[in-house]
Amino acid sequence: MFTEVTQGIKVTVETYYEPTKSNPAFSSYFFTYRITIENYSENPVQLLRRHWHIFDSNGAKSEVEGEGVVGKQPVLGSGEIYQYVSGCNLTTEIGKMWGTYQMVRKSDGKKFYVRIPEFAMVSPFKLN
Secondary structure, eight states, rough: EEEEEEETEEEEEEEEEEEGBBGGGGTTTEEEEEEEEOSSSSSSSSEEEEEEEEEEESSSSSEEEEETTBBBEEEEEOOEEEEEEEEEEEEEEEEEEEEEEEETTTTTTEEEEEEEEEEEEEEEGGOO
């Protein structure tokens, strides 16, 4: 599990290798990740955008940027939690991701960035 807190917003990431969606013979390794966002600040916030940096172990880098997460722009009141699951396909058995969420404080309209911690994606057989 990987965790980071920015301005009272805690982001936790758990990763899973998906063998039924992977095909190592064709350099296809699929991972899912579960993100938990917790609002420990005193203000309601809304997640507006995400920006991901994705790396494989061959040094290839890609970026993904867009509105919301999994088609939603959730609002989290103080003390509330939002969780979602998404996925990433790599061409190597090992990779990593990190990124940011752009959020807005509902009380004053101030936008700010929340860091998504860097996390590893490792196929289980690579650890042996």
